[in-house]
Amino acid sequence: MSGETNRLLGLAKELAPSKTTDAYLRELDMLASTGEQASSALLAIALQAEGFPSVSYAGWQVPIKTNSAYTKARIESIDDARIRADLAAGKVVIVTGFQGVDEAGNITTLGRGGSDTSAVAVAAAMKAAECLIYTDVDGVYTTDPRVVPEARRLHTVSFEEMLEMASMGSKVLQIRSVEFAGKYQVPLRVLSSFTPWDMDLTEEAASGTLITFEEDEKMEQAVVSGIAFNRDESKISVLGVPDKPGIAYQILGAVADANIEVDIIIQNVSKGGTTDFSFTVNRNDHARTIDLLKEQVLPKLGAQEVVGDTKICKVSIVGIGMRSHVGIASKMFGALSEEGINIQMISTSEIKTSVVIDEKYMELAVRALHKAFDLDQPKA
Amino acid sequence: MSGETNRLLGLAKELAPSKTTDAYLRELDMLASTGEQASSALLAIALQAEGFPSVSYAGWQVPIKTNSAYTKARIESIDDARIRADLAAGKVVIVTGFQGVDEAGNITTLGRGGSDTSAVAVAAAMKAAECLIYTDVDGVYTTDPRVVPEARRLHTVSFEEMLEMASMGSKVLQIRSVEFAGKYQVPLRVLSSFTPWDMDLTEEAASGTLITFEEDEKMEQAVVSGIAFNRDESKISVLGVPDKPGIAYQILGAVADANIEVDIIIQNVSKGGTTDFSFTVNRNDHARTIDLLKEQVLPKLGAQEVVGDTKICKVSIVGIGMRSHVGIASKMFGALSEEGINIQMISTSEIKTSVVIDEKYMELAVRALHKAFDLDQPKA
Numbered sequence: 196m197s198g199e200t201n202r203l204l205g206l207a208k209e210l211a212p213s214k215t216t217d218a219y220l221r222e223l224d225m226l227a228s229t230g231e232q233a234s235s236a237l238l239a240i241a242l243q244a245e246g247f248p249s250v251s252y253a254g255w256q257v258p259i260k261t262n263s264a265y266t267k268a269r270i271e272s273i274d275d276a277r278i279r280a281d282l283a284a285g286k287v288v289i290v291t292g293f294q295g296v297d298e299a300g301n302i303t304t305l306g307r308g309g310s311d312t313s314a315v316a317v318a319a320a321m322k323a324a325e326c327l328i329y330t331d332v333d334g335v336y337t338t339d340p341r342v343v344p345e346a347r348r349l350h351t352v353s354f355e356e357m358l359e360m361a362s363m364g365s366k367v368l369q370i371r372s373v374e375f376a377g378k379y380q381v382p383l384r385v386l387s388s389f390t391p392w393d394m395d396l397t398e399e400a401a402s403g404t405l406i407t408f409e410e411d412e413k414m415e416q417a418v419v420s421g422i423a424f425n426r427d428e429s430k431i432s433v434l435g436v437p438d439k440p441g442i443a444y445q446i447l448g449a450v451a452d453a454n455i456e457v458d459i460i461i462q463n464v465s466k467g468g469t470t471d472f473s474f475t476v477n478r479n480d481h482a483r484t485i486d487l488l489k490e491q492v493l494p495k496l497g498a499q500e501v502v503g504d505t506k507i508c509k510v511s512i513v514g515i516g517m518r519s520h521v522g523i524a525s526k527m528f529g530a531l532s533e534e535g536i537n538i539q540m541i542s543t544s545e546i547k548t549s550v551v552i553d554e555k556y557m558e559l560a561v562r563a564l565h566k567a568f569d570l571d572q573p574k575a
Numbered sequence: 576m577s578g579e580t581n582r583l584l585g586l587a588k589e590l591a592p593s594k595t596t597d598a599y600l601r602e603l604d605m606l607a608s609t610g611e612q613a614s615s616a617l618l619a620i621a622l623q624a625e626g627f628p629s630v631s632y633a634g635w636q637v638p639i640k641t642n643s644a645y646t647k648a649r650i651e652s653i654d655d656a657r658i659r660a661d662l663a664a665g666k667v668v669i670v671t672g673f674q675g676v677d678e679a680g681n682i683t684t685l686g687r688g689g690s691d692t693s694a695v696a697v698a699a700a701m702k703a704a705e706c707l708i709y710t711d712v713d714g715v716y717t718t719d720p721r722v723v724p725e726a727r728r729l730h731t732v733s734f735e736e737m738l739e740m741a742s743m744g745s746k747v748l749q750i751r752s753v754e755f756a757g758k759y760q761v762p763l764r765v766l767s768s769f770t771p772w773d774m775d776l777t778e779e780a781a782s783g784t785l786i787t788f789e790e791d792e793k794m795e796q797a798v799v800s801g802i803a804f805n806r807d808e809s810k811i812s813v814l815g816v817p818d819k820p821g822i823a824y825q826i827l828g829a830v831a832d833a834n835i836e837v838d839i840i841i842q843n844v845s846k847g848g849t850t851d852f853s854f855t856v857n858r859n860d861h862a863r864t865i866d867l868l869k870e871q872v873l874p875k876l877g878a879q880e881v882v883g884d885t886k887i888c889k890v891s892i893v894g895i896g897m898r899s900h901v902g903i904a905s906k907m908f909g910a911l912s913e914e915g916i917n918i919q920m921i922s923t924s925e926i927k928t929s930v931v932i933d934e935k936y937m938e939l940a941v942r943a944l945h946k947a948f949d950l951d952q953p954k955a
Binding site for chain 1: 579583586587590591594596598599601602603605606608609610612613615616617619620621623624628629630631633635636680681682
């Protein structure tokens with residue numbers, strides 16, 4: 196049905212190319228919600244044909260109550276009574292993802308990441324033991340197996356690691372669903388859609404990757420759990436910025452006002468009264484950001500120059516163990532140095548260290564780091 | 576969207592070829608209701624783009640409450656509060672046709688004829704002055720203009736006449752919507768979809784055909800209002816049936832049990848202790864009906880023979896004035912006789928006289944009757 200939803204939304208955009216009113220967005224949600232409703236009904240019919248009693252519900256029928264922010268609504272509450280009654284009656288219950296209903300009875304959609312989020316939200320409302328997400332991969336890997344053939348599937352990954360991995364481009368789960376799972380402490384298991392349907396519960400528990408919020412003894416005690424990477428970004432630097440308060444706000448405020456999302460932000464100590472300010476944006480926003488800075492920011496700021504580079508990539512090591520281990524970052528830098536890879540930017544968080552390097556070294560860097568942190572070795 | 580709905584229902588039938596359970600029909604309604612929802616949202620968006628504030632509602636949002644007879648639900652009540660508030664706020668309100676919601680919050684569809692019926696039902700709930708149905712013709716004609724170029728558009732037609740015309744194959748309005756309009760006394764106006772949208776109210780009132788339940792002085796006092804015809808039927812006769820009580824039930828009971836719809840039924844007086852029993856069915860059911868009668872009915876009944884003819888047509892004159900005028904039927908038979916057309920069956924009701932004739936005379940008969948009853952002459 197996804198092709199059909201895109202076709203419908205395309206028709207809407209043809210009809211009203213520049214509309215953004217609430218009334219318009221309300222109709223977009225009416226439109227966009229039909230695809231999931233149709234595929235849920237078809238799934239119920241398919242299950243019934245196989246002999247499984249089954250029933251499908253649109254978001255408003257559960258109901259999944261949301262606020263009224265059309266096209267990007269937030270879930271406010273879920274009534275589990277109807278689902279629970281059907282489960283008790285032995286039925287397979289199918290709930291449309293991606294949609295709900297507001298206080299006034301208008302259909303809303305949850306926007307990007309809404310489908311997985313719906314699953315997690317329903318699991319939270321049901322106080323389910325686990326929420327299984329069937330996707331096109333069979334779990335979360337130490338890194339992308341297409342880049343590093345030795346990449347291993349992780350049996351368990353912490354919620355925080357998953358957040359860092361997801362936002363870094365390991366496109367296994369929608370980041371918003373992971374946040375939601377964390378908020379309501381719903382254990383999430385990522386499984387392949389090609390998992391045999393008659394797998395027993397023991398096998399199922401051993402398959403996929405469990406994303407857990409509990410750091411118990413069962414947890415793999417790896418310092419680094421995975422290597423994430425991303426070549427969708429470009430680097431932009433504003434050079435020779437007079438070092439005075441409000442610089443970051445003047446630069447990034449203008450960028451944010453233009454609805455451009457910024458990832459890494461770096462400002463180094465100044466020398467000679469000026470400093471250099473660098474950040475990364477999505478490559479699609481590169482030219483627009485440079486223009487914006489040249490036209491609106493540079494004149495006001497008294498900065499000397501704006502330079503950019505689209506031929507970069509970001510490589511990150513992620514691991515909850517990093518919090519209690521020292522020397523992890525330097526081990527990373529050492530491994531890259533050994534391969535002769537120059538580091539252009541560094542950014543760190545509690546459980547992640549990211550570097551920006553020339554994009555041509557991306558695979559080399561990922562393989563080197565995967566090996567340096569012994570990620571190809573199964574853990575005890 | 577109608578192609579899309581058919582595609583979805585086709586998928587459902589592929590998945591579950593022989594399902595007829597309530598659980599299955601419920602999912603069919605979930606599926607079938609999505610098309611109207613999508614096209615209603617698109618219409619609202621198109622109107623907004625033209626500067627008309629507009630809002631679309633699915634049946635359950637109004638709500639249009641129905642019973643739980645999935646795929647052929649009946650409307651039970653309509654809440655007009657939401658629509659009334661939007662109209663008061665100057666909005667164009669679009670309500671999906673063909674669907675509603677049952678007591679338990681399940682989506683239902685109204686089945687065949689449901690879209691026009693929804694419009695009439697909403698108009699009844701709103702106590703609207705008129706319900707305008709935009710369709711692919713610009714009104715109800717004295718007969719099909721493709722057969723009789725002199726056919727005239729009727730300014731007004733009575734509810735009863737419209738019922739007879741609709742069921743006779745003048746495919747202007749869905750018969751169920753006309754019945755509904757009669758029940759709730761909603762004046763219905765049939766208009767062309769190509770009516771200019773900026774037509775003023777006076778022009779609009781003069782256009783199309785008004786179907787009214789009031790027989791007031793404004794009503795055209797035509798004896799015959801229109802000629803309906805239909806070549807979808809076939810004639811079946813059971814010959815030499817012993818004339819005793821229960822014959823009609825024995826023959827038609829078996830036919831009804833096989834879900835075959837019967838139109839005209841004729842039994843003439845008996846001679847020599849036996850009678851001939853004739854009726855018409857849809858041509859698609861012809862062979863099946865003959866087989867059924869031969870195998871199941873004839874042996875029990877002691878009848879001599881079953882004969883059938885698919886090369887027939889039915890031509891009817893319809894007119895509320897027939898009730899108070901004598902000699903109308905004989906004028907009809909006379910006109911047909913003048914053209915040398917043999918009448919095979921005759922069936923009459925209060926405001927309709929139908930004849931079954933050889934289908935090759937259909938156009939000739941329609942033209943002759945149209946002329947005989949002066950239908951090509953504008954009325955005062």
